[in-house]
Amino acid sequence: MTDDTAKPTSPAPKSHGRLAARPTVRPRELMTDTPDLVSAWKAKIITLFPTAFPGVLGESLTGKGLQDGLWQIEPIDLRIFGDGKHRNVDDTPAGGGAGMVLRPDVMGKAVDFALNGAPVDRDEWPLVYLSPRGKRFDQAMARKWSKARGMTMICGRFEGLDERVIEHYGIEEVSLGDFVMTGGEIAAQAMIDATVRLLPGLVGNAESLDEESHSHGLLEHPQYTRPAEWRGHSIPDVLMSGHHGKIAEWRREMAEKITAERRPDLLNDD
Template identity: 70%
Template sequence: MTEDKPRSHGRLAISASLKPRELMTDTPRLKGAWRARIITLFPEAFPGTLGLSLTGKALQEGRWALETIDLRPFGIGKHRNVDDTPAGGGAGMVLRADVVARAFDEAAIGTPVERSRWPVVYLSPRGRRFDQAMARSWAEADGITLLCGRFEGVDQRVLDHYAVEEVSLGDFVLTGGEIAAQAMIDATVRLLPGVLGNAASTEEESHSHGLLEHPQYTKPQVWEGREIPPVLMSGHHGEIEKWRRAEAERITRERRPDLWEDSGDSRRQPDR
């Protein structure tokens, strides 16, 4: 167990091994940079959209690192089988505990033991729903290990043995966890220092304060007979802030009453 030390984003770290396989290995990684390790049957799915735009630029700059661990080489027998039929019968196949355990052991090399510093997560539709607060918590860690499920799921014993947290992208089912992993990593990486050009952007957007974001406008001032709300052109920053807050509250009440109830604003202010 290592002593907690503040992370530096100014010095370079040298990686002596490519196992797990680090993507964008042609660029140096800043020492202390946040890392995502993905256990998957489809490592070719990464970086995917994470290699584009601001997250891709930050990846190339070494502000964060993306590593994939191919589950197939840990498989059993000549054909590297990673799954088997469900105990008790039923449709589909289940990822084997012994196979997944080997991948978890590989992923744990060089990572902190404390789960607050390095969460270990299985992407599962029965897990706790992913949200902005979770993204912020992950961004404050040193990195994360994500297991992308396939088939009917994973043997429960390996999840229990490694105290794996189950997290869901939403109340729907995907064919695998790769898309969910990319979405969650994107939400997390954009909160890291230096990834977004304007840090204030993350404070003003939806879910940052328990409310949905206010409407946004830009030029032209009039389009198809629709005008930008005059208050936004007034130059009175106090009035603009009041308008934006009121609009955020209105939209949250109308579209996400569950968020409105949780935000506490519903108890402080009457409905308009």
């Protein structure tokens, strides 16, 4: 089994505060990673595919925030910590069965490296394993993570991770949804995107964050823009009235209606 272990290249951040000195013992292959920027939120990603990052996170507002030093990303190549000549990272399941399982000795070294210098308090620095059996990711979780100093994510592969690693480090398991993917890399990018867009200064109009879906437990109301008439469809009159109170009331009613139709579970959550 072979994997691409080429060292990823990421855009060099602009000057943004002081650099943080962080003494550590690290594998030679990881000696040239981007230095920490003080006050910048940072995601450390343990993965077999480091070149998958930043991926789409390097585009649009998240990409600009990355270049401006509002946040950082550090892919950590799990293969570097592998065992033997071929740097094996997995083995057959104890008790038999199909597939392979990520080894605890290999992942343990990678987690130790990722946590070196990070806050011990998990509210300040969450440690997450992306797993289909984990708690489902939501906006509240993204908001909580955005208030941390950074986080470490473990991208699962194969049949999963040895349970002893999860128990030893008290790792939080999180799922993107009720489905199974080939690995955690795409899920990690989705969760990071949802998190970093909540960082101060990344989204220009902060009011838009307050009005979008899930911000208040409801799905977002319909949106319209010019032209006022398009293929026989008109913008609702109330939105053209200029009456802000009536507009706010209409948007709230529509949000409740759409939520009741599409996601009634959100209305039943306490």
